[in-house]
Amino acid sequence: xxxxxxxxxxxxxxxxxxxxxxxxxxxxxxxxxxxxxxxxxxxxxxxxxxxxxxxxxxxxxxxxxxxxxxxxxxxxxxxxxxxxxxxxxxxxxxxxxxxxxxxxxxxxxxxxxxxxxxxxxxxxxxxxxxxxxxxxxxxxxxxxxxxxxxxxxxxxxxxxxxxxxxxxxxxxxxxxxxxxxxxxxxxxxxxxxxxxxxxxxxxxxxxxxxxxxxxxxxxxxxxxxxxxxxxxxxxxxxxxxxxxxxxxxxxxxx
Ligand SMILES: NC(=O)c1ccc[n+]([C@@H]2O[C@H](COP(=O)([O-])OP(=O)(O)OC[C@H]3O[C@@H](n4cnc5c(N)ncnc54)[C@H](OP(=O)(O)O)[C@@H]3O)[C@@H](O)[C@H]2O)c1
Numbered sequence: 582x583x584x585x586x587x588x589x590x591x592x593x594x595x596x597x598x599x600x601x602x603x604x605x606x607x608x609x610x611x612x613x614x615x616x617x618x619x620x621x622x623x624x625x626x627x628x629x630x631x632x633x634x635x636x637x638x639x640x641x642x643x644x645x646x647x648x649x650x651x652x653x654x655x656x657x658x659x660x661x662x663x664x665x666x667x668x669x670x671x672x673x674x675x676x677x678x679x680x681x682x683x684x685x686x687x688x689x690x691x692x693x694x695x696x697x698x699x700x701x702x703x704x705x706x707x708x709x710x711x712x713x714x715x716x717x718x719x720x721x722x723x724x725x726x727x728x729x730x731x732x733x734x735x736x737x738x739x740x741x742x743x744x745x746x747x748x749x750x751x752x753x754x755x756x757x758x759x760x761x762x763x764x765x766x767x768x769x770x771x772x773x774x775x776x777x778x779x780x781x782x783x784x785x786x787x788x789x790x791x792x793x794x795x796x797x798x799x800x801x802x803x804x805x806x807x808x809x810x811x812x813x814x815x816x817x818x819x820x821x822x823x824x825x826x827x828x829x830x831x832x833x834x835x
Contacts (some may be wrong), residue, residue, distance in 0.1 A: 582606050582607055582609055583595065583607055583608070583635060583756075584607075584608045584610070584632055584633045584634050584635075585607050585608065585609045585610070585611065585633065585634065585635045585636075585637060585639070585755060585756075586604055586610050586612050586629050586630055586633045586635070586636045587599050587602075587609055587611050587612060587635065587637045587639065588612050588618070588620060588636065588638040588639065588640045588657075588661060589612075589638065589639040589640030589641060590598065590609070590610070590611025590612055590613060590616075590757055591611050591613045591615050591616070592604060592613070592640065592641060592716075592749060593612060593715070593717060593744050594676060594744055594747055595613070595637075595639040595640070595754075596611070597744065597748030598637065598639060598748045598751050598752045598755065598824050599611050599683050600757065601748060601749065601752035602752050602756060603704050605752070605756060605763060607704055608696060610629060610633075610793055612625070612626075612656065613640065614627045620638075620640060620656075620657035620658075620661055621653065621656050621657055621660070623664070625659045626661065626664040627659060627664050627667065627668065628633050628666050628714075629634040629713075630667075630668040630670060631668055633668055633670050634654045634666075634670065634671055634765055634806040635670065635671065635672040635673075635674060635755055635815070636661060636665050636670050636672075636673055636674070636697075637674040637675070637676075637751065637755045637777045638657075638658070638674070638675045638676070638827055639652060639675075639676045639751065640649060640657060642654065642692070643800060645665060645689055645800070646688070646690075646808065647688025647689075647691075647692075647723065648686055648688075650689050650692040651688065651691065651692040651695060653692070653725055654692040654693065654695055654696040655692070655695050655699065655725070656669070657696075657701060658695075658696045658699045659730070659771065660775060661673075661706065662699060662700070662703045665703075665705055666703070666704070666705065667707070670705060671706060671759070671762040672705075672706055672707070672708065672753055672755075672758075673700055673703065673705045673706070673707040673708075673758045673759075674707065674708045674709070674755045675696065675697065675700055675708075675709050675710070675738070676709075676712060676747070676751055677693045677694075677696065677697055677709055677710070677711050677712075677713060677763075678693055678711060678712065678714075679711045679765050679810070679811045679815075680692060680711075680714075680808050680810070681693045681694050681697070681711070681714045681811050682694050682746040683805075683808050684799075684802040684804075684808065685705070685802075686798075686801050686802045686803065687799070687800050687801045687802040688800075688801060689800055689801075690711040690723075690800075690802065693711065694721065696800065697763075706759030706761060707756075707758055707759055707760075707761060708754045708757070708760040708761070708762070708764070708829070709762075709763040709764075709809055710747075710751050710754050710763075710764055710765075710766060711749055711764070711765045711766070711811070711822070712738060712742060712747045712750070712765075712766050712767070713739065713740050713742050713744060713765075713766070713768060713809065713810075713811060714742070714743070714809065715741065715743070715744045715747060716740045716741050716742070716743050716768075716781075716822055716825045716826075716829075717743075717744045718741075719741075719777065719781035719782075720781070720785070722734075722753070722774070722799070723777055723778050723782055723787070723789065723791075725800055726797060726799070726812065727789065727798075729789065730788075731789065731790050731791075731792050732778060732782070732788060732789050732790070732791045732792065733791075733792050734775040734778055734791060734792075734793065734797050735773075735774065735775065735793065735795050735796075735797050735803075735804055736773040736774070736775050736776075736793050736795070736806075737772050737773070737774050737799070737804035737805065737806050737808060737809060738773060738774070738806055738807055739771065739772065739773070739774040739809045739810070740767040740768055740769075740770065740771045740772075740807065740809070740810055740811060741758075741768050741777060741822060741828065742766060742767055742768035742818055742820070743768065743818065743820040743825050745820065745829065746766070746768070746818035746819075746820055749815060749818070750764075750818070750831070751764040763771050763797075764789075764814075764815075765798060765811040765812060765815035765816065766811075766815060766816045766818065767810075767811040767815045767816075767818070768817070768818055768821070768822070769817055769818065769819055769821055770822065771805075772819055774795075774799070774804070774809070775792075778791050780826075781822075781826075784826050788829055794821075
């Protein structure tokens with residue numbers, strides 16, 4: 582049994598990973614402001630990491646504004662690295678985004694790349710998991726792309742994945758030996774981001790119209806057709822968006 586500290590262990594992915602690691606006999610400890618651990622101030626980090634074999638970071642910034650998100654990931658990661666080194670942690674795992682390094686006009690993605698760079702140069706053995714967009718993220722994508730009553734998105738391709746499958750991949754990676762590399766995970770189907778959001782909004786009874794607009798940006802980034810897609814070595818999970826809609830999606834609100 583290993584002791585694994587899950588930074589952001591109360592979040593969407595974190596709570597699922599904690600459950601999976603615990604099922605497999607690990608001591609998985611969720612660490613976040615709710616449990617007295619704040620990576621921005623450093624509060625509680627040394628205490629929770631004492632005796633830990635592995636630290637997994639699946640936290641997220643409360644604000645996606647460019648400066649806030651950069652400050653969140655660089656400050657938090659620097660504090661986690663310092664505390665992990667002091668505690669002799671042997672494996673640092675983090676979750677990031679497929680194509681983050683390509684989306685240079687997105688402040689969020691620039692912050693994820695900065696987080697990854699800090700981890701890679703920390704000297705701590707590491708594994709980074711790059712996931713495509715979660716099915717659970719459809720509502721946020723729609724929100725960010727809304728102009729008036731319309732949602733404006735391009736037809737760039739996306740290969741989204743269920744959060745449950747991301748958690749499975751992250752839990753396996755966390756329980757394994759350090760890869761000192763990045764792996765990619767994705768869902769089974771590639772489709773236009775406009776069509777994905779159209780289907781998600783229709784299922785949720787959301788009245789907004791999705792307009793296909795080649796000039797529309799995605800969180801500040803103008804997307805190339807294949808920018809969000811994983812490479813050929815990606816691990817592909819089976820859950821489709823349609824299956825997720827019938828089994829795991831939140832109930833329609835209207
Ligand atoms: N959304 C996507 O499609 C997508 C795709 C690929 C990768 N990712 C990555 O997946 C990761 C996890 O996302 P998620 O949706 O699971 O996140 P989430 O549900 O928003 O959860 C965020 C977590 O971060 C914690 N947190 C916030 N501020 C903190 C702080 N100062 N110190 C410690 N913990 C803090 C929260 O703790 P409290 O509960 O205590 O507030 C919560 O546990 C992110 O890094 C994101 O970049 C997302």
